Amino acid sequence: QKEVEQNSGPLSVPEGAIASLNCTYSDRVSQSFFWYRQYSGKSPELIMSIYSNGDKEDGRFTAQLNKASQYVSLLIRDSQPSDSATYLCAVSPSNAGGTSYGKLTFGQGTILTVHP
Amino acid sequence: DARVTQTPRDKVTEMGQEVTMRCQPILGHNTVFWYRQTMMQGLELLAYFRNRAPLDDSGMPKDRFSAEMPDATLATLKIQPSEPRDSAVYFCASGGTSWNGEQFFGPGTRLTVL
Numbered sequence: 246q247k248e249v250e251q252n253s254g255p256l257s258v259p260e261g262a263i264a265s266l267n268c269t270y271s272d273r274v275s276q277s278f279f280w281y282r283q284y285s286g287k288s289p290e291l292i293m294s295i296y297s298n299g300d301k302e303d304g305r306f307t308a309q310l311n312k313a314s315q316y317v318s319l320l321i322r323d324s325q326p327s328d329s330a331t332y333l334c335a336v337s338p339s340n341a342g343g344t345s346y347g348k349l350t351f352g353q354g355t356i357l358t359v360h361p
Numbered sequence: 362d363a364r365v366t367q368t369p370r371d372k373v374t375e376m377g378q379e380v381t382m383r384c385q386p387i388l389g390h391n392t393v394f395w396y397r398q399t400m401m402q403g404l405e406l407l408a409y410f411r412n413r414a415p416l417d418d419s420g421m422p423k424d425r426f427s428a429e430m431p432d433a434t435l436a437t438l439k440i441q442p443s444e445p446r447d448s449a450v451y452f453c454a455s456g457g458t459s460w461n462g463e464q465f466f467g468p469g470t471r472l473t474v475l
Contacts, residue, residue, distance in 0.1 A: 277462035288452055288466040337462045347392050347456060349464060351404040
């Protein structure tokens with residue numbers, strides 16, 4: 246079992262719809278969760294961080310975390326063609342003192358295509 | 362404009378040659394990571410440093426790869442000798458002192474070994 250799993254897609258949604266991207270992780274001690282967006286030929290760009298159970302909203306993006314289910318998701322509302330990219334889920338463990346080790350484990354990424 | 366910079370952006374070399382990639386982390390960041398990305402393997406952590414000290418290089422082939430931080434503003438990744446299977450995009454990322462796990466990536470070095 247991979248440590249961080251994502252549906253590779255491609256996920257295709259029409260412009261204006263909600264895109265839902267999902268990620269599961271295997272390490273129960275994981276404490277920090279991130280979503281990166283990567284356009285073709287570019288580097289990963291951090292778009293969301295979440296550390297506590299529940300929802301975190303930032304503009305059109307909402308990250309959702311459920312540690313009991315070891316599940317983190319990203320919702321993109323009012324999807325735009327410019328949102329078409331690969332979305333990478335990343336997970337980081339923490340030591341007993343709560344300090345992140347800093348090592349991120351990335352999923353393989355979900356390709357999102359938003360069509361006009 | 363705080364960004365991670367990497368040089369060179371593209372490198373084409375022949376098998377057996379030495380390759381050196383350089384990274385300048387965001388000023389004030391004390392944690393530096395080296396990743397490799399390929400279509401098959403995705404994004405893999407090779408090594409990382411905190412306050413210039415290597416913390417983990419378990420993802421790096423030890424016989425040919427080496428990573429160093431000569432000073433706080435420069436991290437290097439060397440491959441000697443290079444092989445065609447090393448062809449990939451190599452990313453450097455840095456994280457700040459108020460550690461919350463966030464990492465910021467540089468533009469990457471696209472390496473092609475012929």
